Amino acid sequence: MKRFTLLMLSLILVFILAACGGNNNNNNTNAANEKAPATTDDKAEAPAEVAKDEPITLKIIHWQNEGTNKFYEEFNKKFTEKYPNITVDYTTVPSDATYDQLQQTRINANDTDLLAIKSGFASVPQDWSPGAQDPLWKQWIDAGLIADLSNEGFVDQYNQVDVENSTTYNGKVYGINLGKVSFTGLFYNKTIFADNGLSVPTTWDEFTKLVADLKAKNIEPIGFAGKDVWPINLAVQGLQASIHDDQLTYIKGLWDGSTKYTDPVALEVLDKSQWMMKNAISGFMGVDYGSLPGLFASGKVAMIADGTWDAPAIATANPDLKFGYFPIPGSNDAAKNKDLAGKYDMSWMVLEKAKNKDAALKWLAMHSETEHYTDFTNASGFLPTQDNIPVNSEFIKELAPNLTNFKLAWDQLFINRQNVGDYAKDSSVHAEFLAPAGPIATTKELADKSQKDWDAAK
Amino acid sequence: MYPFGKGLSRHLPLLLLMLPLALYVIFGIGPSLATVFFSFTNATGLPGVDWDFIGLDNYKRFFFSSDSGDRLDAAGRSIYFALAVVFIQNAVALFMAVIINRKLRGDVFYRATFFLPVVLGVTVAGLVWQMVMNPFGGPAQTVLNWFGTSSNFFGSYNVAFEMIIFVQIWMYMGYSLVIFLAGLQSIPKDMYEAGYIDGTSRWQSFRHITFPMIAPAMTVNLLLSIIGSLQTFDIIYVLTGGKFFTRTLAFDVFGTTFGNTTADYGLSSATAMIQFVFVFAVTIVAVIYLRKREVEM
Numbered sequence A: 001m002k003r004f005t006l007l008m009l010s011l012i013l014v015f016i017l018a019a020c021g022g023n024n025n026n027n028n029t030n031a032a033n034e035k036a037p038a039t040t041d042d043k044a045e046a047p048a049e050v051a052k053d054e055p056i057t058l059k060i061i062h063w064q065n066e067g068t069n070k071f072y073e074e075f076n077k078k079f080t081e082k083y084p085n086i087t088v089d090y091t092t093v094p095s096d097a098t099y100d101q102l103q104q105t106r107i108n109a110n111d112t113d114l115l116a117i118k119s120g121f122a123s124v125p126q127d128w129s130p131g132a133q134d135p136l137w138k139q140w141i142d143a144g145l146i147a148d149l150s151n152e153g154f155v156d157q158y159n160q161v162d163v164e165n166s167t168t169y170n171g172k173v174y175g176i177n178l179g180k181v182s183f184t185g186l187f188y189n190k191t192i193f194a195d196n197g198l199s200v201p202t203t204w205d206e207f208t209k210l211v212a213d214l215k216a217k218n219i220e221p222i223g224f225a226g227k228d229v230w231p232i233n234l235a236v237q238g239l240q241a242s243i244h245d246d247q248l249t250y251i252k253g254l255w256d257g258s259t260k261y262t263d264p265v266a267l268e269v270l271d272k273s274q275w276m277m278k279n280a281i282s283g284f285m286g287v288d289y290g291s292l293p294g295l296f297a298s299g300k301v302a303m304i305a306d307g308t309w310d311a312p313a314i315a316t317a318n319p320d321l322k323f324g325y326f327p328i329p330g331s332n333d334a335a336k337n338k339d340l341a342g343k344y345d346m347s348w349m350v351l352e353k354a355k356n357k358d359a360a361l362k363w364l365a366m367h368s369e370t371e372h373y374t375d376f377t378n379a380s381g382f383l384p385t386q387d388n389i390p391v392n393s394e395f396i397k398e399l400a401p402n403l404t405n406f407k408l409a410w411d412q413l414f415i416n417r418q419n420v421g422d423y424a425k426d427s428s429v430h431a432e433f434l435a436p437a438g439p440i441a442t443t444k445e446l447a448d449k450s451q452k453d454w455d456a457a458k
Numbered sequence B: 001m002y003p004f005g006k007g008l009s010r011h012l013p014l015l016l017l018m019l020p021l022a023l024y025v026i027f028g029i030g031p032s033l034a035t036v037f038f039s040f041t042n043a044t045g046l047p048g049v050d051w052d053f054i055g056l057d058n059y060k061r062f063f064f065s066s067d068s069g070d071r072l073d074a075a076g077r078s079i080y081f082a083l084a085v086v087f088i089q090n091a092v093a094l095f096m097a098v099i100i101n102r103k104l105r106g107d108v109f110y111r112a113t114f115f116l117p118v119v120l121g122v123t124v125a126g127l128v129w130q131m132v133m134n135p136f137g138g139p140a141q142t143v144l145n146w147f148g149t150s151s152n153f154f155g156s157y158n159v160a161f162e163m164i165i166f167v168q169i170w171m172y173m174g175y176s177l178v179i180f181l182a183g184l185q186s187i188p189k190d191m192y193e194a195g196y197i198d199g200t201s202r203w204q205s206f207r208h209i210t211f212p213m214i215a216p217a218m219t220v221n222l223l224l225s226i227i228g229s230l231q232t233f234d235i236i237y238v239l240t241g242g243k244f245f246t247r248t249l250a251f252d253v254f255g256t257t258f259g260n261t262t263a264d265y266g267l268s269s270a271t272a273m274i275q276f277v278f279v280f281a282v283t284i285v286a287v288i289y290l291r292k293r294e295v296e297m
Helices: A002-033 A066-082 A097-108 A136-142 A153-157 A160-167 A190-195 A204-216 A230-243 A247-256 A264-278 A289-297 A308-317 A357-368 A370-380 A394-402 A443-456 B007-038 B057-064 B068-100 B107-120 B122-132 B139-146 B160-185 B189-197 B202-213 B215-230 B234-239 B249-258 B265-296
Strands: A056-063 A086-093 A114-117 A180-182 A185-189 A220-223 A301-305 A323-327 A341-344 A347-350
Touching: A056 A066, A056 A097, A056 A357, A066 A086, A066 A308, A066 A357, A066 A370, A086 A097, A086 A357, A097 A114, A097 B249, A114 A357, A153 A357, A160 A341, A180 A308, A185 A190, A185 A230, A185 A308, A204 A220, A220 A289, A230 A264, A230 A289, A230 A301, A230 A323, A230 A341, A264 A443, A289 A301, A289 A308, A308 A323, A308 A370, A308 A394, A323 A394, A347 A357, A357 A370, B007 B265, B057 B068, B057 B265, B068 B107, B068 B160, B068 B215, B068 B249, B068 B265, B107 B122, B107 B160, B122 B160, B122 B234, B160 B215, B160 B234, B189 B202, B202 B215, B215 B265, B234 B249, B249 B265
Parallel strands: A056 A086, A056 A114, A220 A301
Antiparallel strands: A114 A347, A180 A341, A185 A301, A185 A323
16 A cells, blocks of 8 residues: 555656646757757858758648648648658638637747748837837747748848838848738629629729619629628728828828828718628628638629638639629729739748747748749739749739739728727727618717727827 | 554545646646736736736726726626526526426437537537528528518627527526436425425425425526626637627637737736636625525525
8 A cells, every 4th residue: 555655646746747847848859959040141042951860840820711721731742742851730720810819829839830920010110109019920029939031042032122011120031921912902703794784993983883783783782701890891991092192191190180080081981881881782791701702703792892812712612703803992083093902911930949940941941932932822812022923813914903003001001009999999990880780870970989999099 | 543544545545636636736726826926917928028017007907998998898798698698598497497307208308409509519509500590591591581681690789799698598508407407306206295285386386395495406507607607708709709799808808818919918817817806706696695595495
């Protein structure tokens, strides 16, 4: 009995010691795998070699997007063929709060080598936005959690203006941005338009007439993925991009009080957003974002508010569907409506203390090779951030006239105050609260609430 | 004298208890105490980032900052959620338990059917109800269409929260039912026979025999549903993601910790502490009342 007691006591002690000492073991492993950061003088052509026989599992986290996920599954196979000792653990989760949670927990636990963020580096507090909160990516970089890629050879593969505008912070490159997307337009069904003698509108009046014509022929004009809320905001940003003369000046004005959410120009955005929702398919607030491409591909609606990144998903849902994309014409000035707005989309970052940092850099280097990057842009529908990439997609080629003066959308320019209330939260304009989507009847009432929340957070 | 022997063997039971105790301290009490600690700091949770003690600032921010109104609305919604779930779930479960306890044919089948949602889990239950309430061709919409109306269900500011309450009750009603059934089956038959001889009606029999006799089961069910409903965030996350005025205090703890704009462990820890005090206070009041009621009955 004594022996048994001693055995139990020993087991408990071992367990407690093991639980307390786990972190140290991990740190040692990290240290063994880490390489010294590259100096500014020795610009590396390729990442440092990983011991050939050492089996490595490269951990990558990403969100679900059919086109890009398929590309990465294929690319990861090719990567493993080239580096047989590296196995890729490619984890995807829904792109909503699930991914935000995964990102944070993996970073905090140093349990990934590579992670993607959903845009370039936007919303950095400026002189004109005193007290604004640092975005998460900036907090990570400031905490020394993200690897400096400035000296990696593969950065040179990309257009340096795009590198500067998308993933450069304090003069250093902390990520690789893989392309631009637009989300201020509407996908339209070319067959429905052609069959009914309709053409792409270039002014608001033409747009309202188009919607009326479609309704007269019992065709549902517009579809939104209202259940996820943020897709409604894509259309709102389309209106903002074409109604505001200069979005950035207006945003700066909100900070210094010279412009307000109740200004006529802001009310016009809300009025037109409400008009679009009133003319949308019944039940659009129950449509989740994942179902939107299917709704459009089935021909139930003539147009949907969505980003260009969803073109591959629409094509997959119905390969025979003929569709295009046009900027939402918020004003009656066709020239003002012509240009699409959007953002730098997905950017890859390497964790500074990643267990397999070298393998992560190899992965990015191979991804940046022209052949693989070309495959990626064609799979994702992104506008390339590398020069001279042949774009196969007819969809993207057709957008060329609307992309000559590509501009950043509202949510890439807007910087919010801390502790702001629900009516001015995130990118601050929330048409989803308006009837028929939400409980607020008039745009003036919503604008007043937004302004009140904004002022309260001063 | 010494049931476990002498010497070290005498302490064997205590030693064996140390293992679960150690687990509980490491994974239960430890993180809870850490939450109290972090609620007084500006910790972000990011490794390597310095943090400071900021006193009661997180608590002040919760109650008195410019967006406190939204948080207090969420706390109000928690109370509404708890009241609705506790009363409706237990009333329906008791009603169903009394019916099933009448030795119906197929009572085992009914019991299993009502308990099934408990086994399904939150994600599956959420998926099932999202399909049932799909506004495009879902059976619930079809039924509404028969009456010339329609709904956006979980995408509606008007009904989304009530729909979540409904799903919560559907999920856990079977749990309460099983506990009530156990209580009902422990009531001696001769009490009903005595009542029958005295000429009690069915309602009088329920009111004066059944109801007092299942007081312990009622106490257990009420406490479990009060605590469970005040802590619910998972079904809200699955069905609406906190949109459409469905955020509760428990959901805010999650939202503040894992939001997409910032990592604010200090505020989320303070929110968790407020949530804890809230649940604790309600539970204590409920325990005192229910115990007193049991004694009286």
